[in-house]
Amino acid sequence: METVMGNGNGQATSGGRAANAPHSDLVLPYGDQRNDGVVQVSFTLPVAAGPLAEEAARQTMKLMGLEDPQVAEATAIGEEFTFFVGYGKLTRAVELSKLRVAAPMWEELDQAAVNQLVQDTLGRPMVVVGAATGSDAHTVGLDAILNYKGFAGNRGLEAYSAFKVVNMGSQVPNEELVAKARELGADAILVSQVVTERNVHLANLTNLVELLEAEGLRDQVVLVVGGPRITHALAIELGYDAGFGPSTRPQDVASYLAQEVSRRMLN
Amino acid sequence: MRETGKQLVDVVTGSGVRSVAIVGTAKNVGKTVAMNYLVSELSAQGLTLGLVSSGRDGEAIDAFTGQPKPSVTAPQGAWVVTAEGVLRGSGSGLEIADVLGTQGVFGRLVLGRAAEEVALELVGPRSARELSAIVSKLLELGADMVLVDGALDRMAAASPKVTDAVILATGASLDMDLEAAAQEMGFLVWLLSRPEHPVDAVAALAREAVESDKVCFIDACKDTEQRDTQQHTTYVLRITDHPTVLGIEDLILEQAGDAAAVVVPGAVSQAFLDKARAWAKRREFAVIAGDAVSIFATKRPGVDLYVTQPLKLLAVTVNPVNWLGMSHDPREMVGAIGASLMDVGHPLPVFDVVSGEKSTEGVGGMAMG
Numbered sequence: 001m002e003t004v005m006g007n008g009n010g011q012a013t014s015g016g017r018a019a020n021a022p023h024s025d026l027v028l029p030y031g032d033q034r035n036d037g038v039v040q041v042s043f044t045l046p047v048a049a050g051p052l053a054e055e056a057a058r059q060t061m062k063l064m065g066l067e068d069p070q071v072a073e074a075t076a077i078g079e080e081f082t083f084f085v086g087y088g089k090l091t092r093a094v095e096l097s098k099l100r101v102a103a104p105m106w107e108e109l110d111q112a113a114v115n116q117l118v119q120d121t122l123g124r125p126m127v128v129v130g131a132a133t134g135s136d137a138h139t140v141g142l143d144a145i146l147n148y149k150g151f152a153g154n155r156g157l158e159a160y161s162a163f164k165v166v167n168m169g170s171q172v173p174n175e176e177l178v179a180k181a182r183e184l185g186a187d188a189i190l191v192s193q194v195v196t197e198r199n200v201h202l203a204n205l206t207n208l209v210e211l212l213e214a215e216g217l218r219d220q221v222v223l224v225v226g227g228p229r230i231t232h233a234l235a236i237e238l239g240y241d242a243g244f245g246p247s248t249r250p251q252d253v254a255s256y257l258a259q260e261v262s263r264r265m266l267n
Numbered sequence: 268m269r270e271t272g273k274q275l276v277d278v279v280t281g282s283g284v285r286s287v288a289i290v291g292t293a294k295n296v297g298k299t300v301a302m303n304y305l306v307s308e309l310s311a312q313g314l315t316l317g318l319v320s321s322g323r324d325g326e327a328i329d330a331f332t333g334q335p336k337p338s339v340t341a342p343q344g345a346w347v348v349t350a351e352g353v354l355r356g357s358g359s360g361l362e363i364a365d366v367l368g369t370q371g372v373f374g375r376l377v378l379g380r381a382a383e384e385v386a387l388e389l390v391g392p393r394s395a396r397e398l399s400a401i402v403s404k405l406l407e408l409g410a411d412m413v414l415v416d417g418a419l420d421r422m423a424a425a426s427p428k429v430t431d432a433v434i435l436a437t438g439a440s441l442d443m444d445l446e447a448a449a450q451e452m453g454f455l456v457w458l459l460s461r462p463e464h465p466v467d468a469v470a471a472l473a474r475e476a477v478e479s480d481k482v483c484f485i486d487a488c489k490d491t492e493q494r495d496t497q498q499h500t501t502y503v504l505r506i507t508d509h510p511t512v513l514g515i516e517d518l519i520l521e522q523a524g525d526a527a528a529v530v531v532p533g534a535v536s537q538a539f540l541d542k543a544r545a546w547a548k549r550r551e552f553a554v555i556a557g558d559a560v561s562i563f564a565t566k567r568p569g570v571d572l573y574v575t576q577p578l579k580l581l582a583v584t585v586n587p588v589n590w591l592g593m594s595h596d597p598r599e600m601v602g603a604i605g606a607s608l609m610d611v612g613h614p615l616p617v618f619d620v621v622s623g624e625k626s627t628e629g630v631g632g633m634a635m636g
Contacts, residue, residue: 105352105374175536179514202294206421207563213423214534214561215511216480218394232372237323237418241393242372263370 026093037090039066044083049076057084067091106259108251111160114258118162121262122187125164128157128257129181130190131172134204139170141226142192145250154249162258174208178215188222188257191240195229202238209239222260224253273627275301275434275618276308278582279412284431286402287581288321288424290417292455296438297586297621299324302416303340304620305434310342314412317405319348320389321398322418338386339416345381346405350374350390360385364408367392367401378404389416395423402429422560425459425578432579433459435615437604438586439595448600449607452583454567457611459559459580464573468502469528473555474575475504476530482509482519484526485555502527512539520546528553530575534561540568547571583608583617585624597622605629 031038041061047053054071061069066088073085109117118126130146132139144151146167148158157163166184168177181189191208195201205225212218225235226244235243242256279287289305291298302324310316318341341347347361352373354361361379370376373390378401392398398415405413415424417436425433435456442448464470469485476483484505505526512519512531516539523529523546531539535556543554553571556562559578585604587595597619605617605626614629 105370105372175513175534175538178534179511182511182513203420206419210422210560211513211534211563213395213426214557214563215513216533219396223393233323236371236373236390239322239393239418239421239423 025097026095028090028093031087031089035093037093038087039090040072040085040087041066042083042085044077044081046081048080049074049082053082054084057082057086061086061088064088065090065092106256109255109258111155111251111254114251114254115160115162117258117262121258121265125162126187126257126261127164127166127184128188128190129166129168129177129184129186130192131168131177132170132192133172133174133177133208134193134201135171136193136201136204137170138192138194141228142167142170142190145190145226145244145248145253150250152249154251156250157254159250160254162254174204174211177208178211178217181212181221182215182217186221187261188224190253191223191225193225193227193230195227205238205240222257222264224257226253272625273616274308274625275582275584275616275620276305276312278616279305279309279432279434280312282432282579282581284579284581285406285411286317286413286415286430287432287434288415288417288430289434289436289584290422290425291420292435292437292452293420293441295440295586295590296436297584298416298436299339300586301434301436301584301620302414305414306340306342306345309412309414310345315410316342316345317347317402317408317410317413318345318387318389318416319398319401319405319413320391320416320418321395321421321424322391324389324416324418339389340384340386341381343381343383346378346408346410347381347387347389348376348378348391348401348405349387351377353388353390361387376401378408391416391418395426395429398424399426399429426560427558427576427578432581434582434584435459435580436584436586439589439593439600440586443589443593445595445600445603449603452604453607453611456580456583456608456613456615457567458562458564459578460613461556461559461562461572461574462577463575464528464553464555466502469553469555470573470575472502472504473528473530473573476506476555477532477557477575479506480510480532482507482512482532483530484523485528485530486525487527512536516542523552525550527551528555528573530555531561532557534563535572536563537565537568540564540570540572544569580613580615583615585617585619586621587619597624601626602628 028035028037029039047056057071058069069088071086075083077083130142132142146165147156150156158165223240224242225240228246230243230245232243289298289302350373360383362382363377363379365378367376402413417424437452472485486503488501511533547570555573558574558576585601587597587600601617601619601624605628608615609629616630617626
């Protein structure tokens with residue numbers, strides 16, 4: 001079904017958006033003007049450069065749901081591959097009012113407030129164990145959150161008096177992480193993982209949850225996962241308490257951990 | 268075409284259980300489809316249902332692949348647990364009866380009753396312990412049957428501490444190679460079917476050992492004059508200081524001495540099984556876990572493996588279509604899985620609730636009508 005597009009705010013009333021918003025409840029990508037739906041895409045096809053490859057590229061864009069697909073650039077890369085940049089129009093809009101987005105259920109706290117809250121709640125620093133688990137060798141994200149220097153001018157958890165941080169680094173087997181968490185009496189476990197379509201990454205994340213369950217530790221830790229494709233929704237499905245995606249700052253994680261641990265003490 | 272004879276719903280109602288976990292072997296194997304089938308069939312029989320997820324289910328769009336997903340439909344009168352944060356848009360049909368203590372990123376968990384048929388997103392509690400409490404609560408409120416939707420490939424909902432019985436959902440998303448998928452299912456069903464230790468005295472001590480929350484050994488003290496006869500063997504529990512075997516597998520096994528079994532109250536890892544196997548080469552030695560979901564074996568361990576609380580596996584459901592849309596012939600896939608379970612000595616009825624295909628190979632009392 002093609003969604004009928006109003007220009008500007010033609011359909012705006014149904015969504016329950018703020019009254020002053022000129023936005024439609026139905027939104028399309030912005031190319032040159034509001035709701036023209038124009039997008040730029042880039043991809044590679046395993047086809048030698050030429051007319052056949054370009055037609056294949058146009059058909060690929062059609063399969064993406066793009067109307068009026070145009071190839072703007074076709075570059076041969078190697079003998080049997082072509083890289084494309086194309087333009088096309090999306091005509092199906094996203095309805096904002098139908099989206100369900102999990103709003104974070106905690107407030108942004110500054111460093112002093114986090115330190116104070118953890119001190120008031122636990123009377124000691126919160127023990128946080130972090131690791132990039134399984135086959136994952138990426139530690140940039142984990143280091144950015146945990147290490148003192150932090151990320152984008154926002155200091156890492158090590159800079160807080162509220163946290164005692166143990167960073168186990170990369171390629172840590174889940175069993176080792178669980179054993180370490182038990183040994184240290186961890187209050188929180190931070191796992192970093194770059195998940196892909198390959199089920200192995202998801203399976204590795206759920207395996208950690210199952211191990212913690214089996215060891216009787218699941219209730220005793222705040223379990224957090226972070227990575228480029230992680231959302232809170234996915235984290236909950238995986239059995240984690242929270243999930244942090246790209247552009248997460250250490251302060252976001254610190255605020256969450258402090259408030260979550262305090263909430264649990266109240267329950 | 269609807270076949271005669273026993274269907275999945277008959278297996279469930281005929282089992283006498285009050286709570287069933289529907290757990291998956293991978294993502295996109297049709298857990299929610301199997302759940303919705305049971306919801307519809309069981310409520311058509313007049314049963315009041317309780318519905319809860321062990322993670323998150325029924326969301327419109329898959330959080331990972333972005334593909335549309337079936338929503339969970341609660342019939343009128345069903346008791347449902349979900350989070351307040353996902354009730355926007357679907358909350359109108361739910362009369363909130365209680366707010367549970369648990370709070371997560373989607374807000375507090377609420378317990379409600381469907382005033383009318385309502386499509387819902389289910390968000391469950393964070394731990395199996397909380398899930399178990401919720402199942403009990405739903406039964407107390409008057410649910411005749413509680414269905415727990417597992418999340419992804421997580422098995423926590425299948426623990427006997429949580430539910431009475433288990434339906435295992437699998438499909439082409441497990442492995443597009445039919446033979447590989449059938450073999451993997453054979454292994455998984457074998458694992459989840461681990462029984463109690465055949466010697467009653469050992470089984471009783473093992474239950475005691477799990478309660479202690481420490482790794483224990485069960486020593487066999489044989490009567491010196493009648494060494495060969497089992498009835499003259501007495502068993503003694505030896506409790507270690509260790510709550511876990513993780514990371515200290517060797518340390519634990521070095522203390523085994525002449526033990527007939529080691530009882531692990533927590534996770535039984537593949538590393539531990541490998542080492543126990545080497546240990547067991549020289550003597551009779553068994554590994555006993557609390558339940559099958561605490562065993563993290565990736566292959567047959569080569570050592571006797573038992574549990575203190577066996578699972579009750581009711582059936583397997585099969586989704587012959589994988590998440591990319593590639594499909595097996597339903598009959599072929601159902602048949603292959605059924606045959607594989609037969610091969611490992613644990614036959615179970617296998618159903619594709621969408622096409623109506625089923626296999627009851629080797630299952631007593633399941634003859635096609």
